[in-house]
Amino acid sequence: MENTAVKEIKIADLSDDNNLIDIAKSLDEYSDNQILKLCSALTDEKLSLIFTQADVSSQRRLVNFMTNEKIIKTFTFMPKDDIVDILGVIDIGKAKELINKMKEGDRTVINELLGYKEDTAGGIMTTEYITLYGSLTLLQAIHKIKELSPKTELIDTIFVMDDNKHINGVASLRDILINDENKTLDEISDKNFKYVEPEMDQEQVALMASKYDLNVIPVVNRNMKMLGIITIDDIVDVMSEEQTEDVLKMGGVAKVETLDTKIWDSFKLRFPWLLVNLATAFLASLTIKAFEGVISQVVALSSIMSIVTGMGGNAGTQTVSIIIRNIAMGNVKLKDTWKLLVKEIALGVINGIGIGLITGIIVSLIYGNAYLGIIICLAIIGNLVVAGVSGLLIPTVLDKLHIDPALSSSIFLTTATDVLGFFIFLSLAKLFLPMLT
Amino acid sequence: MENTAVKEIKIADLSDDNNLIDIAKSLDEYSDNQILKLCSALTDEKLSLIFTQADVSSQRRLVNFMTNEKIIKTFTFMPKDDIVDILGVIDIGKAKELINKMKEGDRTVINELLGYKEDTAGGIMTTEYITLYGSLTLLQAIHKIKELSPKTELIDTIFVMDDNKHINGVASLRDILINDENKTLDEISDKNFKYVEPEMDQEQVALMASKYDLNVIPVVNRNMKMLGIITIDDIVDVMSEEQTEDVLKMGGVAKVETLDTKIWDSFKLRFPWLLVNLATAFLASLTIKAFEGVISQVVALSSIMSIVTGMGGNAGTQTVSIIIRNIAMGNVKLKDTWKLLVKEIALGVINGIGIGLITGIIVSLIYGNAYLGIIICLAIIGNLVVAGVSGLLIPTVLDKLHIDPALSSSIFLTTATDVLGFFIFLSLAKLFLPMLT
Numbered sequence: 015m016e017n018t019a020v021k022e023i024k025i026a027d028l029s030d031d032n033n034l035i036d037i038a039k040s041l042d043e044y045s046d047n048q049i050l051k052l053c054s055a056l057t058d059e060k061l062s063l064i065f066t067q068a069d070v071s072s073q074r075r076l077v078n079f080m081t082n083e084k085i086i087k088t089f090t091f092m093p094k095d096d097i098v099d100i101l102g103v104i105d106i107g108k109a110k111e112l113i114n115k116m117k118e119g120d121r122t123v124i125n126e127l128l129g130y131k132e133d134t135a136g137g138i139m140t141t142e143y144i145t146l147y148g149s150l151t152l153l154q155a156i157h158k159i160k161e162l163s164p165k166t167e168l169i170d171t172i173f174v175m176d177d178n179k180h181i182n183g184v185a186s187l188r189d190i191l192i193n194d195e196n197k198t199l200d201e202i203s204d205k206n207f208k209y210v211e212p213e214m215d216q217e218q219v220a221l222m223a224s225k226y227d228l229n230v231i232p233v234v235n236r237n238m239k240m241l242g243i244i245t246i247d248d249i250v251d252v253m254s255e256e257q258t259e260d261v262l263k264m265g266g267v268a269k270v271e272t273l274d275t276k277i278w279d280s281f282k283l284r285f286p287w288l289l290v291n292l293a294t295a296f297l298a299s300l301t302i303k304a305f306e307g308v309i310s311q312v313v314a315l316s317s318i319m320s321i322v323t324g325m326g327g328n329a330g331t332q333t334v335s336i337i338i339r340n341i342a343m344g345n346v347k348l349k350d351t352w353k354l355l356v357k358e359i360a361l362g363v364i365n366g367i368g369i370g371l372i373t374g375i376i377v378s379l380i381y382g383n384a385y386l387g388i389i390i391c392l393a394i395i396g397n398l399v400v401a402g403v404s405g406l407l408i409p410t411v412l413d414k415l416h417i418d419p420a421l422s423s424s425i426f427l428t429t430a431t432d433v434l435g436f437f438i439f440l441s442l443a444k445l446f447l448p449m450l451t
Numbered sequence: 452m453e454n455t456a457v458k459e460i461k462i463a464d465l466s467d468d469n470n471l472i473d474i475a476k477s478l479d480e481y482s483d484n485q486i487l488k489l490c491s492a493l494t495d496e497k498l499s500l501i502f503t504q505a506d507v508s509s510q511r512r513l514v515n516f517m518t519n520e521k522i523i524k525t526f527t528f529m530p531k532d533d534i535v536d537i538l539g540v541i542d543i544g545k546a547k548e549l550i551n552k553m554k555e556g557d558r559t560v561i562n563e564l565l566g567y568k569e570d571t572a573g574g575i576m577t578t579e580y581i582t583l584y585g586s587l588t589l590l591q592a593i594h595k596i597k598e599l600s601p602k603t604e605l606i607d608t609i610f611v612m613d614d615n616k617h618i619n620g621v622a623s624l625r626d627i628l629i630n631d632e633n634k635t636l637d638e639i640s641d642k643n644f645k646y647v648e649p650e651m652d653q654e655q656v657a658l659m660a661s662k663y664d665l666n667v668i669p670v671v672n673r674n675m676k677m678l679g680i681i682t683i684d685d686i687v688d689v690m691s692e693e694q695t696e697d698v699l700k701m702g703g704v705a706k707v708e709t710l711d712t713k714i715w716d717s718f719k720l721r722f723p724w725l726l727v728n729l730a731t732a733f734l735a736s737l738t739i740k741a742f743e744g745v746i747s748q749v750v751a752l753s754s755i756m757s758i759v760t761g762m763g764g765n766a767g768t769q770t771v772s773i774i775i776r777n778i779a780m781g782n783v784k785l786k787d788t789w790k791l792l793v794k795e796i797a798l799g800v801i802n803g804i805g806i807g808l809i810t811g812i813i814v815s816l817i818y819g820n821a822y823l824g825i826i827i828c829l830a831i832i833g834n835l836v837v838a839g840v841s842g843l844l845i846p847t848v849l850d851k852l853h854i855d856p857a858l859s860s861s862i863f864l865t866t867a868t869d870v871l872g873f874f875i876f877l878s879l880a881k882l883f884l885p886m887l888t
Binding site for chain 1: 690817
């Protein structure tokens, strides 16, 4: 029976964890029948790995092929944070059934973990770690670790507590092994360790781990009582997730859309953003409309005015992306805003002169009118300054207002560079109208 | 003496590594005098931490405050990959001097590491790890590990080799501790481990680590001889770096520009991109110019035509950002292109009908001409289909041509949605000209 399943799903070795992860990641290509065979062929422990590593949609499918008892059994092989993740995506009635069937101790932990927001330290932490009293000798500690480690996910770092069970240090397994075995944990543990509270945003946790090269971060409450740990593989997942979000948001997709997202869901994700942009487009359109009299006299204006706004949009996007990324990394300090503002204005002028001169010369030659060239040159300089100032201030202000700058900056930026770009250019044209006709 | 330095740089505790990392990250705010005091106050070991964690510009500064002998001394406390990173950013003559002063064994390793490209597995790997023969018992292994660990960065994973020194398994310290001490390493080691060759791109390595939850990846040559290891903290750094690059590239900044980049350097980074975009803007401008006769008869066209191109650009950017991110994560398979193409065309039509109808109605009301509304509605539908198709195909084709889609997609996309957007709209207007005047 196992062999049939093995052959059909074309997997050489179902005992190799890496192969299992490959299967888990491509479960959406499996038929119901193949999944059924997989569930029966694998031990509960191996199945728990597939279950953990599968995509959300595959997790929802898998639940249907197992009895509640079997699901609970696979849960016993999973870190608690993974159980919570699965419970969060399946049908809520089913999740409650499963929680009720758990052992009481597990049930309490799971319910606690379910209480934290998904994207906070509490939401990504797990509860399999070792805490030991600081008064233990290293020899005693090693015995304890050997005893506890089959049931524990992470043993490379041991959390050291005082008599009141408050964490006051961390000790690496390495230091425990290489030091004199008669020393106590207190003597060798690092007291200046980094920790987080459960409410901290997961992106902040990832930044901290990245900055201080941490492999595991303890999550504690205000009294330094241990609540859980965040392991580096969860940090890596957070970083990958945040990276996806950043790229999509900057492109105007508010929530994570994958290649598999159904058309109707994609529509619901993308349409509202287009609608917001439509409002901006109409604003720009009305700005032009106000100058229709000028354009009707010099129709050439209509073909070159979009150069002014296009270049403003491009230059502004450059500034915005640098500022957004530095905000995300915690590098933007309010006191530096003035310095950055001066820099962006100067850059707007320099880039504006460069782009403006080239454009002005070409326009003069094409339309045989030097004034048209001078006007577009000035307008481009002006709009590139607008772009630099808006590109800096818009994400900075949005961030202060706790609005996500990655998503919302571009819409405000385009409004500024389009409306002001058309306005500057067409105003100048109106002013110099006698020289243009 | 130490106390003076301590006070001046306002740091409570120079023995705490986390404080030192904070100092390292903000060295640019320190005067030469303060850095001088720091260098003299700290032990070589602590100074090596500052040196490693500092920004590139601070590393360059630090080199000036130390004799070659002192620099070499701090190098002895650093993983080899960090030494290579520092040698890569300082003056090349100075780097050669330093390499020549190293012990012969170190010199060979460093020269080898310097031979790998910076953004490959070889470029980010380090050489401090433990390899043991598989025939050793676990008891013997533990003794070896205790003996070697003071000189080794990573001891949580032991690499197991056969008699020919070819790696054939990995064993975790955890498994070595919890198993019967009379078993051999061969008996407990994992034979199905993941490894990479030194030429692999660092982003691929990070994806692999993320997918398989790896904490360390061995780098081997074709004969399975060990060359180095990549540790999880380097993976985290790679991910953070790639994230920054992605965000900046999508915004049209080719190389990493920070807030501290000098104006002239920022200009050199941003101007070429604006110049490329200027070419696109002129293409669009010439498209409009070809229809100046139509516009001169219906000047309203000039104020509403930018709505068509604006919406095309927005919709296309949504598609591009989803495709770029999925290419980076290795999710885009060529065989799925047809399916995705159908989806994007369908989305273009649906979104186009939605946005087109709204725009058409408003335009009809403002200008009192229903035909103008119908034309802009049709043009928007057409341009949103152009946007979907280009948004999918441009990054896919660029990736196949080994051109970075994150940087170059937007320019081709804008060209397509601007030129075709104006063309579709103004052609329709020309066709229906009698109804518009």
